[in-house]
Amino acid sequence: MFCESKNKSDLKFQNLKIIGQKKLKGNIKVSGAKNSSLVLLAASLLTDENLTLFNVPDLTDIEKMKHILKTLGVQLNEKNDFLEINSKKLHLCELPYDLVNGLRASFFCIGPLLTKLGEANLALPGGCKIGARPIEEHIRGLKALGATIKIDDGAVQATIKNKKKKLQGANIVLNCPSVGATETLIMAASLAEGQTIIENAAREPEIQDLCYMLNKMGAKIFGAGQSRIIIDGVKKLYGCSHKVIPDRIEAGTFLIAAAATLSSITVSPVIPNHLDSVLNKLKEAGSKITIKGNSISINTKSIKAVNIKTAPFPGFPTDLQAPFTALMSIAEGKSIISETIFENRMNHIQPLNQMGASIEVRDNTAFIQGVNQLRAQSIIGHDLRSSAAMIIAALTAGGCSTIEGLEHLDRGYEDFELKLTNIGADIIRVLKKNNNSDSPLDLNSTSQPTKNFRAA
Ligand code: UD1
Numbered sequence: 001m002f003c004e005s006k007n008k009s010d011l012k013f014q015n016l017k018i019i020g021q022k023k024l025k026g027n028i029k030v031s032g033a034k035n036s037s038l039v040l041l042a043a044s045l046l047t048d049e050n051l052t053l054f055n056v057p058d059l060t061d062i063e064k065m066k067h068i069l070k071t072l073g074v075q076l077n078e079k080n081d082f083l084e085i086n087s088k089k090l091h092l093c094e095l096p097y098d099l100v101n102g103l104r105a106s107f108f109c110i111g112p113l114l115t116k117l118g119e120a121n122l123a124l125p126g127g128c129k130i131g132a133r134p135i136e137e138h139i140r141g142l143k144a145l146g147a148t149i150k151i152d153d154g155a156v157q158a159t160i161k162n163k164k165k166k167l168q169g170a171n172i173v174l175n176c177p178s179v180g181a182t183e184t185l186i187m188a189a190s191l192a193e194g195q196t197i198i199e200n201a202a203r204e205p206e207i208q209d210l211c212y213m214l215n216k217m218g219a220k221i222f223g224a225g226q227s228r229i230i231i232d233g234v235k236k237l238y239g240c241s242h243k244v245i246p247d248r249i250e251a252g253t254f255l256i257a258a259a260a261t262l263s264s265i266t267v268s269p270v271i272p273n274h275l276d277s278v279l280n281k282l283k284e285a286g287s288k289i290t291i292k293g294n295s296i297s298i299n300t301k302s303i304k305a306v307n308i309k310t311a312p313f314p315g316f317p318t319d320l321q322a323p324f325t326a327l328m329s330i331a332e333g334k335s336i337i338s339e340t341i342f343e344n345r346m347n348h349i350q351p352l353n354q355m356g357a358s359i360e361v362r363d364n365t366a367f368i369q370g371v372n373q374l375r376a377q378s379i380i381g382h383d384l385r386s387s388a389a390m391i392i393a394a395l396t397a398g399g400c401s402t403i404e405g406l407e408h409l410d411r412g413y414e415d416f417e418l419k420l421t422n423i424g425a426d427i428i429r430v431l432k433k434n435n436n437s438d439s440p441l442d443l444n445s446t447s448q449p450t451k452n453f454r455a456a
Pocket of ligand 1: 035036038105133134135136137138176177178179180181202206318319341342343
């Protein structure tokens with residue numbers, strides 16, 4: 001088909017054209033984890049020495065985080081397959097609303113800034129399409145560590161009032177196992193005076209990755225991956241070299257795409273136990289799963305309806321709820337999918353119904369009657385994971401679908417359609433000319449082409 005360029009400056013005007021019902025076959029290389037990379041970038045503020053990160057994915061969310069670090073005085077040196085970061089010239093500055101709100105994870109800089117510089121000023125991140133996403137657990141924990149925090153007119157001002165400008169270790173019990181709050185508090189406590197114990201901590205693999213890297217930098221963190229984390233504060237953290245873990249959500253999305261298209265693919269590298277809950281559900285739904293070292297193969301001949309309830313790790317991840325709902329929409333029988341983490345994460349239901357699915361939503365629970373086949377449609381993706389769900393639905397549908405809203409997709413999936421076309425999907429990225437016509441992307445039409453890629 002076409003040779004094209006993906007240009008991140010005009011994602012709102014790009015569409016994917018997908019001709020469905022092609023079988024997928026082959027291997028997919030899984031990128032580094034977005035959510036790990038974001039917090040590891042924030043953790044780079046904790047040392048004056050060089051930090052080298054391997055396996056950081058090329059995503060718009062990561063670009064935004066790099067921009068925020070640069071605003072704070074951090075030097076970033078991008079090499080072929082690694083990123084060198086130096087925060088020696090880190091300085092205080094107020095992170096404005098556009099930056100913080102464009103990337104919620106940027107708020108997680110508050111912990112490192114406060115513990116390193118004794119002060120942090122950030123705009124308050126707003127809610128987002130999947131829910132209100134409050135930050136009171138971050139704030140309560142930082143206050144327990146001795147910070148004085150004022151929230152005024154949409155801005156958070158955090159300072160340490162004691163003479164030494166040092167946070168003090170404390171016992172903190174989180175009201176909910178928030179991933180972001182656990183990460184904020186681990187980073188803040190790593191340079192605090194004394195011991196901090198976080199109870200009801202989140203246990204996600206990305207938190208384990210953060211603790212692993214911080215310990216390489218000289219931190220003393222015990223219990224990563226458990227709900228009780230102990231942090232003995234140290235005076236200084238050092239540089240290190242670290243490889244980001246593979247993205248379990250990306251891997252899970254491709255496995256679900258393979259199941260939905262009754263295909264047979266392998267994803268690697270992965271850490272298979274990060275995907276246990278997802279693999280169990282795929283097996284229950286009729287897929288054959290084979291794990292060999294750091295790869296997972298899936299072979300699907302039929303799809304049975306199963307029920308899902310999202311939960312904090314090691315439960316079924318909320319980030320794969322939308323893709324799994326797309327799979328269940330064409331399963332044999334009835335399934336019930338309950339979203340328990342975010343209050344507004346059912347954006348994919350209406351478009352799925354437009355494509356011929358039969359789904360009713362009540363109180364964040366989707367009641368699905370599987371249908372034989374979906375039909376192609378023009379669909380707008382409203383958030384990152386619902387866009388992935390729409391693409392999976394389009395891969396199964398008869399005819400040619402158009403998916404808009406690629407600014408969401410490209411936040412969190414590196415070369416999504418390229419990876420799919422390489423294993424047999426028929427997808428092409430086109431530049432939307434006007435309301436009625438699309439044209440394949442023109443290499444010269446926009447300012448900063450970032451890479452070339454081939455569509456099938
Ligand atoms: C992270 C992930 C996101 C994932 C989510 C849950 C990153 C960059 N993002 O988001 O992809 O979907 O974990 O696995 O790592 N909550 C409160 N008060 C707080 C903080 C959170 O009530 O102070 C609630 C939230 O509203 C939500 C739940 O806790 O209902 C989970 O949120 P949290 O774990 O904090 O998610 P994030 O860290 O924002």
